[in-house]
Amino acid sequence: MIAVENIHKSFGEAHILKGITARFEKGKTNLIIGQSGSGKTVFLKTLLGLFTPEQGSIAYDGKLYSELTGDEKRNLRQEMGMVFQGSALFDSMTVEGNVRFPLEMFTKQSKSEMQDRIDFVLKRVNLIDAHHKYPSEISGGMQKRVAIARAIVMNPKYLFCDEPNSGLDPKTAILIDNLIQEITEEYDITTVINTHDMNSVMEIGKKIIFLKNGLKEWEGSNKEIFKTDNKAVTDFVYSSELFKKVRQMYIEERN
Numbered sequence: 001m002i003a004v005e006n007i008h009k010s011f012g013e014a015h016i017l018k019g020i021t022a023r024f025e026k027g028k029t030n031l032i033i034g035q036s037g038s039g040k041t042v043f044l045k046t047l048l049g050l051f052t053p054e055q056g057s058i059a060y061d062g063k064l065y066s067e068l069t070g071d072e073k074r075n076l077r078q079e080m081g082m083v084f085q086g087s088a089l090f091d092s093m094t095v096e097g098n099v100r101f102p103l104e105m106f107t108k109q110s111k112s113e114m115q116d117r118i119d120f121v122l123k124r125v126n127l128i129d130a131h132h133k134y135p136s137e138i139s140g141g142m143q144k145r146v147a148i149a150r151a152i153v154m155n156p157k158y159l160f161c162d163e164p165n166s167g168l169d170p171k172t173a174i175l176i177d178n179l180i181q182e183i184t185e186e187y188d189i190t191t192v193i194n195t196h197d198m199n200s201v202m203e204i205g206k207k208i209i210f211l212k213n214g215l216k217e218w219e220g221s222n223k224e225i226f227k228t229d230n231k232a233v234t235d236f237v238y239s240s241e242l243f244k245k246v247r248q249m250y251i252e253e254r255n
């Protein structure tokens with residue numbers, strides 16, 4: 001579980017995060033949604049320890065980040081997996097090489113231990129025949145699977161995903177969402193996902209934090225988001241005609 005209290009982050013005069021308090025639960029897919037520029041990426045990077053907030057606190061499973069020693073902070077970083085927007089694979093490395101990279105960087109495992117772990121995580125993300133291919137030789141959906149395999153190879157307690165669906169067709173996007181959800185539940189990971197994708201909200205939004213202008217405007221689940229009368233949330237969720245119709249049907253059914 002990650003508990004955030006009153007987080008503020010500015011860049012010069014620009015006050016981006018204006019006092020966010022939130023909890024991200026273990027074994028759940030926690031989604032951060034909000035319009036472009038609302039501060040989602042800055043928030044995610046702050047949770048990852050890439051940005052230092054000027055005010056407020058973050059506790060990882062009860063341990064306050066500000067009270068950790070340098071070694072403890074390094075250990076914590078190794079417990080964090082990250083799936084970047086656009087996969088961010090190393091083009092010059094094979095699928096296996098990409099997944100091996102964190103193991104070589106951060107562990108002293110033998111070659112055979114590494115190979116066992118690589119085989120295990122690639123199988124877990126349903127990539128069996130792609131070990132020796134290069135990123136340019138596989139599809140976008142397969143690249144995401146490699147990025148997920150690389151993110152979980154160190155057995156993380158925390159998994160952060162920035163727009164994991166960007167660039168994927170809707171069907172592949174749902175498969176990737178479901179994979180992230182299954183892995184989160186199976187390994188009891190605290191997963192935080194930044195997304196614009198309303199399909200993701202509906203499919204895996206077990207807990208949703210809606211940001212507006214650097215503040216938490218609303219929180220709830222995918223079931224609750226359809227019932228809310230919060231105008232900022234409904235404007236965001238129902239900006240598409242399809243979702244407007246879904247809401248209308250929901251309201252008609254309710255009456």
Ligand SMILES: Nc1ncnc2c1ncn2[C@@H]1O[C@H](COP(=O)(O)OP(=O)(O)OP(=O)(O)O)[C@@H](O)[C@H]1O
Pocket residue numbers: 011014016034035036037038039040041042043
């Ligand atoms: N390193 C930085 N230095 C200065 N300003 C920044 C920095 N990173 C982000 N910002 C500003 O913070 C604001 C919020 O940006 P952020 O990337 O968090 O938005 P977002 O909600 O993730 O948007 P999107 O959905 O488009 O990715 C923007 O105005 C952006 O210009």
